[in-house]
Amino acid sequence: MNAVTEKKQSVAHSGKDGRWIVRTRILRLGYLLFDGSIIGIIIALVGLLYVFQYGGQVVKQQEDKLQLPESSIIKTSDGTTLRMIPLPGSGYRHSAELEEMPALLINTFLAVEDRRFYSHQGLDYKGISRAFLNNIVDMDLSEGGSSITQQLARNLYLNRNKNVIRKLNEASIALALERQLSKREILGLYLNQIYMGRGQYGVKAAAERYFGVSDLKKLEIWQIATLAGIPKGPSIYNPVDNSTLSKTRRNLVLQIMLDQGLITKEQMLEARDKKYQPPAANKVEVIGVHYVDATLKEAAQITGKSVEELRTGGYTIVTGLNIKAQQALEQAFLKGSSFPPDGKDQQVEAAMTIMDHRTGEVVALIGGREQNEGSLNRATIDARQPGSSFKPIIDYGPALESGKYSPNSILSDRKYAYGNYVPENLNGVYQGQITMSRALQKSVNAPAVWLLKQVGISSARQFAAKLGIVLTEEDNHLSIALGGLHNGVSPLKMTQAYGVFANGGKFNEAHMVRTIMDSKGEVVYSHLSETRQVISQRTAEAMTMMLRNVVNEGTGKKAQMNRPVAGKTGTTQLDLPGVSKKANRDLWFVGYTSEWTAAVWMGFDRTNKDNYMTEGSGKAAALFSTVMSKALSGY
Incomplete structure (x- = not known):
């Protein structure tokens, strides 16, 4: 075989090898693509199964999330709001039915947040596609393209982390919500759940906080535009924190409203010129910490619900609290001169209750000198020896x-x-x-x-x-003749007892709660007066005559006022070895006028050789006079 023949054979073999290698590579690539397709299909199927199953399980297991907690309200006897109860996390929510909202408010939120709300099934694919492209351009996840249903899903069930898994979970829950709820239910939940800045959740709470408007149908166009602009950035677009940015955002919303045919150009121009003026702050809100505490506990006993349920159930609880009396009480408690000197390592404490003995309504109550949420309420605890006041x-x-x-x-x-x-x-x-x-x-x-x-x-x-x-x-x-009781007694119980003498022998149970209404305004409880003649009128009149002598000429002189007062002092001694015989554990005065009955207690939470009082019960009588004189002035 010559060299030429060998070369030809070599080229032929190499050509075959090359073609074989190419074919092999193509086959391998095909296998890889096939395998990849299969894996991709499996992953897609798993993903679809996950999206379909996950959201349904979450919604099913956490059905309580669809019942939005709502701030309950405590009102005074004249209907003034005493306290709006904060939700866990210190927020506030007042829910409203869609029927309570003006159509313009609903349509404006839809125009700003989700124009295709009624045409998609939870996911706005056009919005998602637009956001996806923008995020690729910007190289981040700043834009979400979330529908109203997705926003609701995130707010109810998820955190605000921006990652693929959270977005997948959000989509899954949104689809589940759409399967379980109607569009109106989803929209209602959204408008009541959405965070609106300044601790306000939902459009109603926001309208009340920012504009002082409780009836949503009384909102003006510029106010609706302001509210609809807030969810984009609650901390920067609410009118209280940044009125300038809020107005800029409001004007953008007004333009959207015009473009969508919701308002006319004249209405838009008029709304643009409106200047924001925050409503006057509710100055009554800071009083009655212990009264609210006692009210919620009483309401829990009445309804069988927990205090937490009452705080977050959107209830309106009307009480017998008299603002003037409560303010007089709290102002007196702020003055150190009202009390005996403090001990070595404790402050002298005190409690006082005032009741209208004709009805049993507690018109004022304070459980200690520190008026903080959750502080000990000494006015309602049966823990003190009443001494001679008994x-x-x-x-x-x-x-x-x-x-x-x-x-x-x-x-x-x-x-x-x-x-x-x-x-x-x-x-x-x-x-x-x-x-x-x-x-x-x-x-x-x-x-x-x-x-x-x-x-x-x-x-x-x-x-x-x-x-x-x-x-x-x-x-x-x-x-017990001298007030030596096993468990002790509370100022509220003493007030209630003396109220029988003041009321001609008729007993009225001391109570804070007058009525309780649920979140829909339906009355679930109304106090029915059950006045009972429990002792003779003769006994009550004779006791009143004797107790007036106590104030006029006896141990209760410091309780005297510009009107007849009947009452009795009480003192319990410390009686510890090595401590002065003048050392006292409890100081009391319980008394009444023709209008109200009240009890005052003073003492240390833990009385010992370093913390006791040497002053007598005249100090309690003097505080009774100070508070009642001011509370009853002009009565």
Whole structure:
């Protein structure tokens, strides 16, 4: 074989090899493309399955998210808003039905946020495509192209992280929402859920906060445009934080409204010229922290709902709070001179309640000198010994009611030993005999204990129960004559009890709540007055006469006012070894005028050798006079 032949054969073989290599590469590429297509199809199918399943599961497992929490409102007796309860996270929401919203408001939000809302099934593919192209150009994920349904899905179920998985989840939930809810339901949820800046959620809360408008149908065109411009940037486009940017955004929305045929050019030009003026702040909002606390707990007992449900259920709770009385109470509590000196490491605390004994409505209440949300409410806790202020309830009231005694009855004033119990008069002086009226006026101990022994503990406890104070089995002893109780009693209970004397022997249960309405305005509770004659009018009148003597000439002189006052002081001693005999644990004054009954308590949360009071109950009586004089002025 010559060289030429060999070369030809070599070229032929190399040509075959080259073609074989090319074919092999093409086949490999084909296999790769085929495999890739299969994998792609599988991934697409898995993705579609995920999108279809994930959203449905989330919505099903978290159905409660579709029930939007709504700020409840506490109102005073004259209808003034005392408090709008913040939602978890310190936001506020007032929900409104679509029927309560003007068509222009709804159509403007649709024009600005999702013009194809009624034509898509949760995903606006045109909007998504536009946003996708813009994001490629800008090299980021700044534009979302989210429909209203997607925004709702994100706000209800997801965070605001910008990544592919979150967008996929958002789309999945949006599709699920569209399958489960009608368009009107989705739109209603969106308009009530959307964040509108300044802690306001939903268009109604925003309208009230920014314009002082509660009836959405009274919104003007420029106000609607302002509201519709906020969701784009709630912190920068709300009119309070940045009125200039808000107006710029408002004008853009007005142009959209014109372009969509929602308003005329004349209306647009007129709306552009409007200048924003924020509504006057509600100055009543800062008062009544402890009153609100007591109101919610009472409402929970009435309705069987939790306090949290009541806070976030959009309820309107009308109370008996009198603004003037509450302000007088809180102003007095701000003055350090109203109280005894503080202890070594504690501040002297106090609580006071005022009730209209004719109805039982609590017109004012404060549970401590620190008026912070969640602080201890000492006005409603049965934890304090009432001392001598308990004598009308457990000693003199039962005696009068028995018919065997009158204010002029002669009582024994001698030092007796009742088994191991040996009560003593504070000054160590015993007169042998004393009238009932005089014994109460000077708060003498021995006659009170002697009288309880004569009447009987069982009868006395029954009398106290008629006044709303139910004692325990541990209270079956004579020391209750001087206010020595096993569990103690609250200022509110003492107010309620004395209210029976003030009301001619008729009992009205002390209460804060007058009516409760749900988020739709339907009354779910209305207090029905159940005034009961629980003791005789004769007993009540005789007690009032004696208690007026206490204020006019006895231990309660500092409670005197420009009108008749009946009442009784109370003091419990510390009685610790090595501590002054003048050391006191609790100071009380409970009394009433013809209009209202009130109780004042002062003391330390933890009384010990370093924290006690040396002043007497006259300090509590003086605070009663200060508060009631101002609260009742012009009454």
